[in-house]
Amino acid sequence: MAQITLDNLAHSYLPNPKGEEDYALKQLDHVWGDGEAYALLGASGCGKSTLLNIISGLLVPSRGRILFGDRDVTHQDTVERNIAQVFQFPVVYDTMTVGDNLAFPLRNRGMDAAYVAARVQKIAAMIGMEEVLNRKARGLTADAKQKISLGRGMVREDVNAILFDEPLTVIDPHMKWELRTQLKALHNEFGHTMIYVTHDQTEALTFADKVVVMHDGRVVQLGTPEELFDTPEHTFVGYFIGSPGMNLIEAEVAGNLARCAGHAVRLGGTYKALQGRVQIGVRPEFVQLVSGEEGLPVTIKRVEDVGRHQIVRAEFQGRAINAVQLEGTPIPADANRMIFAPERINVYADDWRVAPLQSVATPQREAV
Amino acid sequence: MDKVQNNKAWFLVLPVLVLVAFSAVIPLMTVVNYSVQDTFGNNVFFWEGLGWFQEVLTSERVHAALGRQLAFSGIILAIQIPLGIAIAICMPKRGFWASVCLVLMALPLLIPWNVVGTIWQILGRTDIGLVGYALDKVGISWNYARNPVHAWVTVVIMDVWHWTSLVALLAYAGLQSIPQAYYQAAKIDQASRWKVFRYIELPKMQGVLLIAILLRFMDSFMIYTEPFVVTGGGPGSATSFLSIDLVKMALGQFDLGPAAAFSIMYFLVILLVSWVFYTVMTNLDKAEGR
Amino acid sequence: MAVTSDTYTPATRSISFPKVQTRHVVMVLYLLFMLVPIYWLVKMSFQTNREILGGFTLWPQNPTLDNYRVILTDSSWYMGYVNSITYVVMNTVLSLAVALPAAYAFSRYRFLGDKHLFFWLLTNRMAPPAVFALPFFQLYSSVGLFDTHIAVALAHTLFNVPLAVWILEGFMRGVPKEIDETAYIDGYSFPRFFVKIFMPLIASGIGVAAFFCFMFSWVELLLSRTLTAVNAQPIASIMTRTVSASGLDWGVLCAAGVLTIIPGALVIYFVRNYIAKGFALGRV
Numbered sequence: 001m002a003q004i005t006l007d008n009l010a011h012s013y014l015p016n017p018k019g020e021e022d023y024a025l026k027q028l029d030h031v032w033g034d035g036e037a038y039a040l041l042g043a044s045g046c047g048k049s050t051l052l053n054i055i056s057g058l059l060v061p062s063r064g065r066i067l068f069g070d071r072d073v074t075h076q077d078t079v080e081r082n083i084a085q086v087f088q089f090p091v092v093y094d095t096m097t098v099g100d101n102l103a104f105p106l107r108n109r110g111m112d113a114a115y116v117a118a119r120v121q122k123i124a125a126m127i128g129m130e131e132v133l134n135r136k137a138r139g140l141t142a143d144a145k146q147k148i149s150l151g152r153g154m155v156r157e158d159v160n161a162i163l164f165d166e167p168l169t170v171i172d173p174h175m176k177w178e179l180r181t182q183l184k185a186l187h188n189e190f191g192h193t194m195i196y197v198t199h200d201q202t203e204a205l206t207f208a209d210k211v212v213v214m215h216d217g218r219v220v221q222l223g224t225p226e227e228l229f230d231t232p233e234h235t236f237v238g239y240f241i242g243s244p245g246m247n248l249i250e251a252e253v254a255g256n257l258a259r260c261a262g263h264a265v266r267l268g269g270t271y272k273a274l275q276g277r278v279q280i281g282v283r284p285e286f287v288q289l290v291s292g293e294e295g296l297p298v299t300i301k302r303v304e305d306v307g308r309h310q311i312v313r314a315e316f317q318g319r320a321i322n323a324v325q326l327e328g329t330p331i332p333a334d335a336n337r338m339i340f341a342p343e344r345i346n347v348y349a350d351d352w353r354v355a356p357l358q359s360v361a362t363p364q365r366e367a368v
Numbered sequence: 369m370d371k372v373q374n375n376k377a378w379f380l381v382l383p384v385l386v387l388v389a390f391s392a393v394i395p396l397m398t399v400v401n402y403s404v405q406d407t408f409g410n411n412v413f414f415w416e417g418l419g420w421f422q423e424v425l426t427s428e429r430v431h432a433a434l435g436r437q438l439a440f441s442g443i444i445l446a447i448q449i450p451l452g453i454a455i456a457i458c459m460p461k462r463g464f465w466a467s468v469c470l471v472l473m474a475l476p477l478l479i480p481w482n483v484v485g486t487i488w489q490i491l492g493r494t495d496i497g498l499v500g501y502a503l504d505k506v507g508i509s510w511n512y513a514r515n516p517v518h519a520w521v522t523v524v525i526m527d528v529w530h531w532t533s534l535v536a537l538l539a540y541a542g543l544q545s546i547p548q549a550y551y552q553a554a555k556i557d558q559a560s561r562w563k564v565f566r567y568i569e570l571p572k573m574q575g576v577l578l579i580a581i582l583l584r585f586m587d588s589f590m591i592y593t594e595p596f597v598v599t600g601g602g603p604g605s606a607t608s609f610l611s612i613d614l615v616k617m618a619l620g621q622f623d624l625g626p627a628a629a630f631s632i633m634y635f636l637v638i639l640l641v642s643w644v645f646y647t648v649m650t651n652l653d654k655a656e657g658r
Numbered sequence: 659m660a661v662t663s664d665t666y667t668p669a670t671r672s673i674s675f676p677k678v679q680t681r682h683v684v685m686v687l688y689l690l691f692m693l694v695p696i697y698w699l700v701k702m703s704f705q706t707n708r709e710i711l712g713g714f715t716l717w718p719q720n721p722t723l724d725n726y727r728v729i730l731t732d733s734s735w736y737m738g739y740v741n742s743i744t745y746v747v748m749n750t751v752l753s754l755a756v757a758l759p760a761a762y763a764f765s766r767y768r769f770l771g772d773k774h775l776f777f778w779l780l781t782n783r784m785a786p787p788a789v790f791a792l793p794f795f796q797l798y799s800s801v802g803l804f805d806t807h808i809a810v811a812l813a814h815t816l817f818n819v820p821l822a823v824w825i826l827e828g829f830m831r832g833v834p835k836e837i838d839e840t841a842y843i844d845g846y847s848f849p850r851f852f853v854k855i856f857m858p859l860i861a862s863g864i865g866v867a868a869f870f871c872f873m874f875s876w877v878e879l880l881l882s883r884t885l886t887a888v889n890a891q892p893i894a895s896i897m898t899r900t901v902s903a904s905g906l907d908w909g910v911l912c913a914a915g916v917l918t919i920i921p922g923a924l925v926i927y928f929v930r931n932y933i934a935k936g937f938a939l940g941r942v
Contacts, residue, residue: 058552078555091553093567104567105557152557371768380763381775383756384819391816392782395793455688458681471923471930472689475696478922480894482879483915487695490702496908498698501714529695590786593879611788615880618792631789638784646777 002069002160004032004055004193009064011050017062024050025061026217032161035191037184039208041198043240047217048197049165055195056163057081068160085163086153089170090145092137099124099133102151109156123151126182142170150179154186161193168203180207201241213237229283230344235351238281244311244322246281246346249296253278253347261317263296268343269356276350284311286344287323295337296321303331314338402628420629430630432605433613440609441588444527448584449577451528452535457569459540470540473533485597488526492518492598512599516606523595523607530594531584538580542573575649582645589638610634696919703912710908725913738893739917741807742876745890748811750871753818754864761826762852766835776823783820787880790816795884805887813885814875821874822867829863862932869929876922893918 011025020026025047032038040048053059055066057078065074073081084105093101102120111119124130127147132140137148146167153162164183168176184207187194198204204211205225213221213228213236220234221227232238238246251258256270258280265280289300289312298314298321305327312323312331316338323338325331347354403420424430455473460466476484492512494500503510512522546568554564592611595601601608601616608616614634618627702710703725704718729735763769764776794813795804803809837859841851857864883895897914 056552056556058555078552079558083556085552085556087549087553089547089549091547091549093571095567095571104559108558108560108563149553152553371766373769374767375769377763377767377769377772380759384760384779384823385775387752387756387812387815388779388782388819391812392785392790395790395797398793398796399789454684458684458688460685467930469685469689471926472692474926474930475919475923476692478873478876478919478926479915480877480879480918482894482897483699483918486897486911486915487699490908490912491695491698496702496710496714498694498716529691533692586784590784590788592786592788611786611880614786614788615791618788624792627792631786635785635789638786639781642781642784643777646780 002071002193003034004161005067006030006032006055007065007067009054009061009066011054011059011061011063023062024217025054028064028219030212030219030222032193032195035193036210037187037194037196037208039196039198039204039211040214041201041204041211041240042214043199046214048214051214052085052163052165052195052197055161056083056085082159083161083163084153084156084159086149086165086167088166090142090149092140092145092148094136094138096137097134098129098137098140098148101137101148102133102155105152105156119155119157123155126154126186127151127179143172143175146170147179150183157190159192161195164194164196164198166198167196168198176203183207201243205241213240215240231346231353232281233353235279235281235348238283238346242283242285244284244324246283247287247321248279248281248348249316249319249321251278251280251347253280258345258347260296265296265340265345266342267345267347267356271347271354271356274347274349274354279348279351281346281348282340282344284322284324286341287321288339288341289323289325289331289335290337290339291332291334292337295339297336298338300335399628399631402624403632405625420625421633424626424629424633427626429605429613433608433610436606436608437589437610440524440591441585443524444531444588445581445584447524447528448532448535449581452532452580453539453573453577455532455536456539456543457565459536461544470537473536476530477533479530481593482597484526484530485594488522488529488594489598492522514603516603519599519603519607522598526594526598527588527591531587535580535584538576539573542576543569546572578645578649582642582649585645586638586642589641699912699915699919702908703916705909707907707909725907725909726917728910729913729917735893735896735914738891738896741886741890742882742892742894742918743921745807745810745814745882745892746872746875748807749814749818749875750868752811753815753822753871754868756815757819757822757826757867758857758864759852761823761830762856764823764827765830766838779820779823781820783817783824785816787817787878791880791884794881798885804885805889805891807890809885810882810890810892811875813881814878816881818871818874821870825867825870826860826863829860829866833859865929866932869925869932872925873922 006028009025009028009030010023012023014022017023028051040051042048050059054061057073057076057080060075065072067073068081093104096104099120102123103116106116106119120133121130124133127150129144129147129151132144137145140148150167153164168179171179180203183194183196186192196204196207198207205228208225210222210224211228212219213234215234215236221232221237223231223233228237228241232241232246235246235248238248249260251260251265253259253267253271253274256267258265258267260280267280296316298316301313301315304311304313308327310325310327310329310331312325314321314323321338347356404418459469479487491497491499492510494504494510500510510518512519550568550572551564554568559567590611591609592615595607595609596612596615599607601612605613614627614630617623617630701716701718704721704723706720706722706724709715709719760779764772790813798804798809798813803812833856837855838851841855846855879892879894882892886892886895893914897911897918
């Protein structure tokens with residue numbers, strides 16, 4: 001096991017990349033701590049699979065290096081890196097039995113037969129396939145096959161890291177939950193470094209200690225689920241995490257006051273003068289619906305009841321704006337204004353978050 | 369796919385039935401008719417019963433031809449299937465060179481069979497042929513018209529040249545259908561090249577390889593034109609395979625009765641083997657849930 | 659370090675070198691094996707008969723087009739090409755026309771005796787032409803079709819129709835049934851749906867089937883020679899007869915051979931991107 005360092009990394013699928021837009025993966029410096037569970041989150045095509053393949057050694061980056069511990073592995077192949085990987089679609093050796101499938105990586109490394117047998121039993125118990133160990137893998141359901149793939153990824157104890165490339169895509173929803181919990185338990189037990197690629201925020205937030213959000217070939221934020229929620233570093237993170245995502249409103253910011261289309265909004269900190277496209281962002285969870293003279297005037301379109309809370313869909317200056325109200329919190333019948341919790345407002349210039357010069361209060365996350 | 373029961377579908381099959389009835393059933397009836405009759409010429413026929421079948425079944429000439437035929441089909445399958453797989457694995461996977469290889473490899477498949485024969489007939493000659501000349505120079509006096517071994521080697525190499533590409537292209541199609549993730553997973557599992565072949569490539573090629581074996585078996589069992597052009601079935605009858613022998617009998621000697629009986633049994637042998645293949649193949653399709 | 663690593667590309671990884679080399683060597687050797695015999699044919703076609711028999715050379719010493727001139731100016735020669743192409747095209751059209759509806763029936767419906775019928779069709783692909791040569795001769799003579807293009811075209815449907823049905827059925831199975839149902843709901847009649855919607859969807863399958871029909875009809879000699887005398891005689895047959903009668907002019911023989919390769923080569927070139935899938939008969 002080792003910490004993984006990405007040093008000045010970039011990759012393009014073109015042989016002679018010209019400008020920045022030719023790069024599938026833009027300049028990246030990053031350290032993956034030893035024994036931590038990371039989720040790599042982003043929409044499809046954002047470069048997360050490219051990054052994963054570079055780490056696993058299936059792809060050599062056009063630029064930069066990768067270190068496992070102090071060892072430069074940039075030009076080493078997958079085998080030398082000693083990692084395991086689980087793919088999006090089940091990869092199963094059809095003609096082998098389930099047991100042989102699980103034993104395959106161990107046998108190829110010349111492990112002792114007794115050890116292999118014990119290890120296969122243990123993994124089979126974990127993925128719940130002890131019953132079918134002697135069955136041929138051909139003809140099993142996609143679920144079962146993917147469980148075998150997961151098992152094969154975890155069967156080796158000495159790996160530097162285990163990489164998961166959207167492994168639960170083909171799994172039934174109820175199984176997803178179960179497998180993810182098992183993965184998490186496994187991580188706690190063995191402490192492997194795990195990197196889990198997904199486009200599903202729930203998966204990412206429940207699995208990982210730290211989430212790496214990628215957008216357009218770039219890492220836009222690395223942080224704990226709380227940090228992603230409270231202080232998204234990029235408007236994409238605000239929009240992508242949370243349901244519904246963060247409200248973003250064009251604004252002019254001066255000191256601790258923002259003006260949105262002429263309406264004043266108080267901020268939680270003071271800001272220096274900002275250049276470029278300035279927006280303020282606030283999560284729907286911190287929006288309150290009121291009636292009166294204070295706040296931004298909105299038109300309420302509809303209210304969706306999704307169980308524990310209600311989502312209020314509204315419009316401000318022709319653009320969508322949402323609020324989340326706890327079940328039971330009454331919405332005033334004549335509500336036509338929204339007010340924001342000042343300490344929950346983030347300010348963005350050209351999509352990147354601007355830290356306040358001094359903040360008025362430390363944000364405390366409230367349960368929603 | 370779950371199909372709908374609908375007997376009106378017969379109307380869609382009707383044109384095929386009419387056509388095939390005309391081009392297959394009627395001629396086949398003629399054959400059956402001949403096979404149970406004898407003639408002294410002048411279109412006078414009389415009932416012969418199963419006599420011709422008896423004669424053919426016990427004929428040493430037919431046994432010998434069948435033996436040669438089985439040997440030939442066995443040899444060319446044993447060479448072409450492994451060689452074809454090897455070539456498919458060595459082919460470039462995509463891009464310009466893949467197209468070049470495909471086009472060049474497919475070329476022998478579209479050459480009329482007698483031209484194939486002519487090409488190898490010329491190549492093997494010691495005066496004007498590249499191969500015969502070269503062998504002559506290194507001290508092997510090559511003569512496929514006189515030496516049965518030389519004749520066999522020539523005919524086998526010709527068939528390998530002619531048809532290996534078919535096997536290779538089929539195997540290549542099978543290989544192309546394997547998702548990249550399998551190779552990546554195998555790499556991570558540290559599987560050797562042999563294991564990748566044994567556990568990934570071979571199982572995925574199984575279906576197309578069965579098609580390849582079936583086609584190659586059928587076509588090699590019916591081979592006529594190519595060896596006929598090269599050796600005329602000789603020297604003696606060393607390369608007289610079933611079809612050559614049959615045509616000799618039917619058109620050359622006009623022994624219609626025995627030739628017809630021979631035809632029917634010949635057809636039945638091919639049918640039997642093909643039926644076995646077909647059954648195996650459909651079961652395989654089912655196993656994969658298609 | 660970062661500067662030097664700029665120059666690395668996957669292709670320069672030293673470990674992959676030995677494997678790549680073996681593959682290339684095997685491939686080059688195989689392609690040579692494929693091409694040398696063809697080269698030899700082409701080489702001889704550019705030589706006069708005297709030069710061919712005069713001495714062994716690796717390439718033509720005095721390249722000449724005389725052999726091709728002989729063929730292309732003599733109608734008894736070049737009509738052979740016209741005849742061949744005529745019956746090959748007739749056969750291809752005929753085979754596809756009857757195979758398309760049948761393949762649709764097999765791919766979409768269960769009906770009385772469907773499995774047996776399908777296998778029986780396939781058995782015709784397995785019928786040795788030698789078995790059918792004589793009965794065909796008698797059949798077509800008796801109905802007055804002997805020595806016509808249609809006779810050969812019909813005879814070749816014996817093995818091409820089953821093959822076309824088989825290939826097309828494979829491709830049609832890949833088209834979801836919902837497409838048919840949607841079209842019927844939208845008010846398409848069966849023929850209109852089949853031509854307007856279904857056939858474009860399996861265009862590559864039709865192309866592949868046509869390619870195979872063309873191929874097997876073009877290369878066949880035994881039946882086409884048996885069923886023709888003068889008017890519909892295929893080029894392959896003219897090659898064997900004329901040459902043996904005029905005392906073996908190797909140069910002309912080779913030139914005729916080269917000319918028979920050209921249509922095939924053209925067809926391959928046009929379908930090169932479908933060949934791999936086509937050879938798997940749509941079942942990959």
